[in-house]
Amino acid sequence: MTPVSAAKWAGLAAILVVPALLGSGNYAYLVQAGGMIGLYMILALGLNFTMGYVGLFDLGYIAFFAAGAYGAAICGAYNVPLLIELPLTVAFAVLLRLGLGVSILRLRGDYLAIVTMGFGEITRLVINNLDSITNGPKGMEVPPLQLFSWTLSGNLGYYYLIAACVALGVIGSRRLEDSRVGRAWVAIREDETAARLSGISVNEHKLLAFTISAGFAAVAGMIFAHWIQFVTPESFVFWESILIVSMIVLGGMGSIYGVLLGALILGGVPQILQVFLAGSKWIDYRYFFFGVVLVVVVLFRPEGLWPHKRRQAELHEEAA
Amino acid sequence: MKTAGGGKGAPLLEVRQLSQHFGGLKALDGVDLDLSQGEIVSVIGPNGAGKTTFFNVMTGVYPGTEGAILFNGEAVRGLPSHEVIRRGIARTFQNIRLFSNMTALENVMVGRHCRTRNGLLAPLLRLPAYYEEERRIEAAAKDLLGFVGLLSFGNHLAKNLPYGDQRRLEIARALATEPKLIILDEPTAGMNPAECERLVELIRRIRDRGVTVLLIEHQMRVVMGISDRVVVLDYGVKIAEGKPLEVTKNPRVIEAYLGKECD
Numbered sequence: 001m002t003p004v005s006a007a008k009w010a011g012l013a014a015i016l017v018v019p020a021l022l023g024s025g026n027y028a029y030l031v032q033a034g035g036m037i038g039l040y041m042i043l044a045l046g047l048n049f050t051m052g053y054v055g056l057f058d059l060g061y062i063a064f065f066a067a068g069a070y071g072a073a074i075c076g077a078y079n080v081p082l083l084i085e086l087p088l089t090v091a092f093a094v095l096l097r098l099g100l101g102v103s104i105l106r107l108r109g110d111y112l113a114i115v116t117m118g119f120g121e122i123t124r125l126v127i128n129n130l131d132s133i134t135n136g137p138k139g140m141e142v143p144p145l146q147l148f149s150w151t152l153s154g155n156l157g158y159y160y161l162i163a164a165c166v167a168l169g170v171i172g173s174r175r176l177e178d179s180r181v182g183r184a185w186v187a188i189r190e191d192e193t194a195a196r197l198s199g200i201s202v203n204e205h206k207l208l209a210f211t212i213s214a215g216f217a218a219v220a221g222m223i224f225a226h227w228i229q230f231v232t233p234e235s236f237v238f239w240e241s242i243l244i245v246s247m248i249v250l251g252g253m254g255s256i257y258g259v260l261l262g263a264l265i266l267g268g269v270p271q272i273l274q275v276f277l278a279g280s281k282w283i284d285y286r287y288f289f290f291g292v293v294l295v296v297v298v299l300f301r302p303e304g305l306w307p308h309k310r311r312q313a314e315l316h317e318e319a320a
Numbered sequence: 321m322k323t324a325g326g327g328k329g330a331p332l333l334e335v336r337q338l339s340q341h342f343g344g345l346k347a348l349d350g351v352d353l354d355l356s357q358g359e360i361v362s363v364i365g366p367n368g369a370g371k372t373t374f375f376n377v378m379t380g381v382y383p384g385t386e387g388a389i390l391f392n393g394e395a396v397r398g399l400p401s402h403e404v405i406r407r408g409i410a411r412t413f414q415n416i417r418l419f420s421n422m423t424a425l426e427n428v429m430v431g432r433h434c435r436t437r438n439g440l441l442a443p444l445l446r447l448p449a450y451y452e453e454e455r456r457i458e459a460a461a462k463d464l465l466g467f468v469g470l471l472s473f474g475n476h477l478a479k480n481l482p483y484g485d486q487r488r489l490e491i492a493r494a495l496a497t498e499p500k501l502i503i504l505d506e507p508t509a510g511m512n513p514a515e516c517e518r519l520v521e522l523i524r525r526i527r528d529r530g531v532t533v534l535l536i537e538h539q540m541r542v543v544m545g546i547s548d549r550v551v552v553l554d555y556g557v558k559i560a561e562g563k564p565l566e567v568t569k570n571p572r573v574i575e576a577y578l579g580k581e582c583d
Contacts, residue, residue: 172444179443179450180436180457183422187430190419197379197413199405199434199497208440310423313458315474 019159031155033271035227038162039220040267044247044259045169046216049209051245052254052308053177055189056105056206057113059241060120064214066127066236067093068221073140073231074133082147090218097214101207108192120241128233139232142225158227165219166260173256176212178311185209186254243267250297252304261306266290331393332357332532333501338387338397339556340370340377347373349556350387355501360523360533362543362564365553366576371536372414374553375503379411380404392500406434410499412490414506414536420479424470424489427478428461431496464492468522484515488522495526502526504535508542520546544568552576 019031047061071089080088104115127134134140145152145161152161176182184205187195196202225231243266251262270286277283297305333355340348348370355361363371377384380401389397396404410431419427436457442450465471468488473481478489487507494502507523508516520542527533537543543550543564550567552560554576560567567573 175443175446176440180433180438180453181440181443183426183430184433186422186426187419187433190421191417193381194413194417194419195430196401197381197405197411198431198493199402199410200430201400201402310421310426310475310477312475313423313425313462315425315462315471 015163016160019156028155029275031159033268035155035159035162036271037264037267038159038166039224040244040247040263041166041260042162042169042216042220042223043244044251044263045166045173045256046213046220047244048173048213048248048254048256048259049176049185049216050213051248052252052259053182053185053189054206054209055253056210057109057116057245058210058213059113059117059238059245060123061116061213061217061244062236062238062240063120063123064093064097064217065221065224065240066123066233067096067214068218069142069225069231069235070127070134070140070221071218072222072225073142076143076226077140082145086219086222089222090215093214093218093221094211097211098207101210105203105206105210117238117241120236120238124233124236124238127236134233137233139230139234142229142231144229145223145226152226155227158223162223165223169216170256170260177254177256181205181208189254246294250294250305252307255304255306255308258304258306258308262304265293265305331355332391333534334388334390335378336388336390338374338377338389339385340373340382341385346556348377348384351553351556351558353551353558353561355532355534357500357532358527358530359548360527360535360546361549361551362547363534363536363551363553364538364543368555369553370556371553372505373556375411375505375534375536378404378503379409402434405497405499408498408500409503410494410497410501411503412487412494412505412507414509416483416486416490418478418486418490418493421477423475424478424481425458425461425465425474427489428464428492428496429457431464431493432457432460434497461492461496464495465489467495467525468492469518484511484518487511487519491522491526495529495531499531501532501534504533506536506538508537508539516542540568 019034022028022031043061043065047058050056050058068089071092072085075085075088100119104112107115128137130136152158184195184200187198187200188202188205192202247262247266248259250266251260252258269290273286274283277286331354333353335351335353338348338351339346351374363374365371373382376382377397378389380399380403384397387397388395391407391409394407396407419430436453438450438453441447462471462474465474468491470485470489470492473485478486481489491504491507508519511519516539523533523535523546547564549562550564551558552567552573559576560570560573
């Protein structure tokens with residue numbers, strides 16, 4: 001076994017075993033932190049389709065996380081079983097995204113960023129004011145995840161569920177990026193006009209990536225709601241959208257492992273700092289550190305911490 | 321790779337009274353053009369004559385204001401670009417437009433997009449259809465890289481290739497869409513005489529595959545050497561058309577534009 005693959009297996013084992021060992025000891029908060037980081041990973045992997053592959057800036061992505069969370073909450077309120085809740089919630093988020101995409105994907109660059117930002121805020125305001133359905137700013141209680149008679153509770157259980165979803169997300173992303181559609185996405189990011197004139201239906205492919213992103217966000221939102229068992233509009237502020245965008249920029253646009261690393265750093269560090277700096281006056285500065293890190297990375301490593309490497313093909317002269 | 325059938329003489333493209341107006345500016349004004357299968361035709365004219373606009377209308381970048389473009393007897397004016405490409409017209413750009421951060425091979429593989437079909441499911445589940453199609457895409461792309469002489473650079477990022485190679489990679493990507501007509505917008509721009517020579521030879525080989533070639537070209541030596549016919553545009557109007565030598569003797573052409581000496 002090479003050192004690299006040994007390190008990989010050791011890392012994987014640590015991710016799976018360590019949380020179970022932490023139990024209810026002093027470091028139990030790490031399991032919860034790990035779960036939250038995992039949720040950010042799912043979100044970042046999802047947004048990576050829109051932003052990383054196709055290169056569309058989306059500053060309102062958290063709206064679809066909210067759609068997932070409130071989908072779970074509302075389904076919970078009506079005792080909808082999980083097997084119906086899941087497709088229902090994902091379909092809702094995807095259709096919402098599709099509607100948004102159809103109307104705005106003709107916009108480019110800054111304009112798209114501004115419109116999506118507006119959409120994110122509108123979504124939060126709607127949730128905040130739609131008292132009859134969402135219970136407004138008071139929030140909604142959500143039952144834990146239940147499949148038939150089996151109930152998932154406790155941080156550890158959700159941690160593993162989230163880890164499994166991250167793994168699925170990584171596999172799905174890898175398989176799609178190395179495909180005809182995945183190449184078309186990257187081609188659009190690289191040069192939209194050239195992509196169109198190479199025979200790609202640009203609008204359809206943008207829309208496809210855009211909606212896939214919503215699917216990831218909806219699943220993350222559902223898990224979040226069932227885990228925390230409470231949702232309020234406060235969880236879906238503009239800052240969260242920015243944070244996910246930053247994860248992708250920090251890690252490397254279009255790079256699966258870069259995006260995971262970005263989520264680990266930007267999702268994890270504030271939580272760790274919160275614990276270590278608790279009570280000290282530095283706690284108010286934790287986002288300041290983070291701003292500094294981001295600026296440094298963008299200045300000195302604009303392609304991200306772990307940029308994507310293009311696939312290398314075997315080339316030999318007698319190729320058919 | 322499949323080549324378009326039929327010999328010389330079959331009408332491939334008929335452009336009738338094609339116009340593109342931008343407000344009061346008539347960038348293209350009532351242009352007619354016929355192309356037969358297997359021809360190499362050059363479009364020349366002074367800067368701003370409407371050459372690139374003409375190519376842009378032909379490939380759906382601009383919708384065109386009036387007139388008709390019949391390709392294989394089918395009206396294609398106003399179709400979205402990817403639909404035009406699917407019908408068998410491919411093009412390259414005056415300013416090279418590659419997918420810079422993709423490898424040379426991937427650039428050509430993207431060109432196979434409109435001739436392949438895999439959606440999301442086959443790659444997600446790694447169905448046999450996925451492997452089968454990917455293998456065919458890759459084989460065709462390698463074949464074309466070999467055709468333009470870039471196979472050994474297949475794994476290089478497009479942006480790292482030398483200028484002349486980028487031009488040829490763009491041609492390979494265009495050929496990957498299986499065109500019946502390829503439109504080359506100033507393919508020799510910025511090339512030295514030796515590179516020019518290789519490109520002229522490449523254009524001939526493209527024609528020998530059965531692909532009709534329409535090109536914008538400034539270097540008169542290239543134009544004279546390979547064109548079956550030459551079309552001269554000036555201020556959006558076709559002012560002359562004919563064999564290369566005839567055209568250069570046409571007084572209207574001489575008046576509008578003497579052509580740049582090839583170095």
